[in-house]
Amino acid sequence: MKAETWIFAITTIFLVLVTPSYWFITGAGETGADWTGTSALTMTGLLTLMVTLYLGFHARKMEPRPEDKLDGEIADGAGELGFFPPYSWWPLWAAATLGVMVFGLAMAAWWLFIIGGVLGALATCGLVFEYYRGEHAH
Incomplete structure (x- = not known):
């Protein structure tokens, strides 16, 4: 370094x-x-x-x-360089929900902001826990 x-x-x-x-x-x-x-x-x-x-x-x-x-x-x-995560769809959904939240703020549609927040919490949970279940579980 x-x-x-x-x-x-x-x-x-x-x-x-x-x-x-x-x-x-x-x-x-x-x-x-x-x-x-x-x-x-x-x-x-x-x-x-x-x-x-x-x-x-x-x-x-x-x-x-x-x-x-x-x-x-x-x-x-030579040898193992470390762990590199495979593909994931969760960052796309997390970014999409952030976009919905920002759009809700810009249009003063608080109901849309709240929906985006709930979906964002689900997307964040999916992103954090994606290695605990499914094809890439550890």
């Missing part, structure tokens, strides 16, 4: 350098300054800093992966 840490660290340094420059170029605190862009760059810099610290902390605690070693071979990375 050291390579990923360095990528995010370089991005953080870039954003730390660009944010004050952007603020100065767009008006430096004047009434017409672009505070939206400056705020977005500041928050993006803080986000990349958070990811950098997280990856750096975990990179020190775990043993290096084959791609992190200078003398690593392709065969060192």
